[in-house]
Amino acid sequence: MEIVAFGVQADERPLLEKAFDGHHQVRCLDVFLNRDTAPIAHGYEVVSTSVNADLSAEVLQTLAAGGTKMVAQRSTGFNNIDLEAAADLGLTIGRVSSYSPYAVAEFAWALALAVNRRLVRAANRTRNFDFRLDGLLGRDLRGRTAGVVGTGRIGEAFTRIAHGFGMNLLGWDLAENPECVALGMRYVPRERLFAEADLITLHVPLVEDTRHLVDAAALAAMKDDAILINSSRGGLVDTAALVETLKAGRLTGVGLDVYEEEAGLFYFDRSLDVIDDDTLARLMTFANVLVTSHQAYFTEEAVGQIIETTVANVEDHLAGRTSEHMLVTRGQLPSAAR
Numbered sequence: 628m629e630i631v632a633f634g635v636q637a638d639e640r641p642l643l644e645k646a647f648d649g650h651h652q653v654r655c656l657d658v659f660l661n662r663d664t665a666p667i668a669h670g671y672e673v674v675s676t677s678v679n680a681d682l683s684a685e686v687l688q689t690l691a692a693g694g695t696k697m698v699a700q701r702s703t704g705f706n707n708i709d710l711e712a713a714a715d716l717g718l719t720i721g722r723v724s725s726y727s728p729y730a731v732a733e734f735a736w737a738l739a740l741a742v743n744r745r746l747v748r749a750a751n752r753t754r755n756f757d758f759r760l761d762g763l764l765g766r767d768l769r770g771r772t773a774g775v776v777g778t779g780r781i782g783e784a785f786t787r788i789a790h791g792f793g794m795n796l797l798g799w800d801l802a803e804n805p806e807c808v809a810l811g812m813r814y815v816p817r818e819r820l821f822a823e824a825d826l827i828t829l830h831v832p833l834v835e836d837t838r839h840l841v842d843a844a845a846l847a848a849m850k851d852d853a854i855l856i857n858s859s860r861g862g863l864v865d866t867a868a869l870v871e872t873l874k875a876g877r878l879t880g881v882g883l884d885v886y887e888e889e890a891g892l893f894y895f896d897r898s899l900d901v902i903d904d905d906t907l908a909r910l911m912t913f914a915n916v917l918v919t920s921h922q923a924y925f926t927e928e929a930v931g932q933i934i935e936t937t938v939a940n941v942e943d944h945l946a947g948r949t950s951e952h953m954l955v956t957r958g959q960l961p962s963a964a965r
């Protein structure tokens with residue numbers, strides 16, 4: 628059988644082709660799935676999509692009308708998928724429920740260290756043989772407080788590294804993670820975490836309850852010299868409120884691997900275009916803000932595991948099986964999701 632895979636990164640393509648070799652043929656496309664590209668999937672029973680694919684009801688209807696029975700999403704988050712619509716259309720939706728949490732946790736740390744120690748500014752300067760230290764003053768993290776919002780797999784991996792740095796640990800989650808408690812984490816109300824942490828990192832999924840979790844009130848509660856890192860989903864942060872906070876000269880640094888309006892921007896070369904997103908454009912003007920293009924997951928290990936699970940998901944679908952990676956199985960949502 629031939630599968631069509633949308634949004635395949637150049638580095639990912641040989642890994643994807645190798646993984647499906649001997650199982651199925653895979654047609655790799657660098658375009659992302661959306662309402663314009665959905666007709667390409669006509670006639671393909673299995674369609675694989677990547678983060679930022681548009682899997683709204685409209686796109687799912689186009690896929691189903693073209694004969695698609697399964698969507699194999701190559702990511703964990705599924706805030707981009709209309710599961711109810713998929714169920715109503717009788718589709719199967721697979722995702723990768725977990726893979727190397729270290730990829731994302733280590734990247735969140737890379738952002739945290741880079742903004743704390745002004746690494747990008749420093750590197751840009753030395754490239755121009757400007758060896759001054761003006762404006763590069765950072766802070767020791769040892770003895771400061773890390774606030775981990777969401778202490779699941781990635782939050783726990785982040786916490787282990789924070790523990791290694793000798794930081795005090797505050798956590799907020801629906802459920803306490805005993806591994807984090809064993810490292811000395813104290814679970815506190817969200818407001819207290821925002822008020823007391825020097826470094827705040829977000830690792831909850833984007834759901835209705837967590838949308839704009841970092842809003843104007845949360846930003847106002849943060850220490851003036853706090854660092855904010857978001858490597859989860861852009862919609863967790865009210866970016867307009869963040870811009871106002873930065874304009875007021877607050878926050879030492881912000882590292883964002885995700886942005887609420889990233890679809891259509893991230894993963895594309897837009898360097899020659901007029902950028903009409905004023906919020907993002909303003910965000911980029913702050914010297915203490917570092918934005919990356921949703922790359923936290925992009926390690927050999929994580930991409931390898933994502934692909935391995937995607938192949939298994941396709942095989943499960945073809946054999947009529949379900950698994951913990953299936954969000955919808957032949958139109959059936961797990962009862963908790965309804």
Ligand SMILES: NC(=O)c1ccc[n+]([C@@H]2O[C@H](COP(=O)([O-])OP(=O)(O)OC[C@H]3O[C@@H](n4cnc5c(N)ncnc54)[C@H](O)[C@@H]3O)[C@@H](O)[C@H]2O)c1
Nearest residue numbers: 704777778779780781800801830831832836858859923924
């Ligand atoms: N930037 C990237 O490349 C990238 C890659 C992978 C995952 N992610 C994001 O990271 C998120 C976390 O991934 P994970 O593997 O650690 O997931 P996980 O399921 O192991 O952990 C999520 C944690 O959030 C908590 N949580 C869920 N809903 C909550 C709510 N409403 N309020 C408070 N806490 C809540 C859960 O209890 C859990 O402990 C994903 O949902 C995804 O959005 C980003």
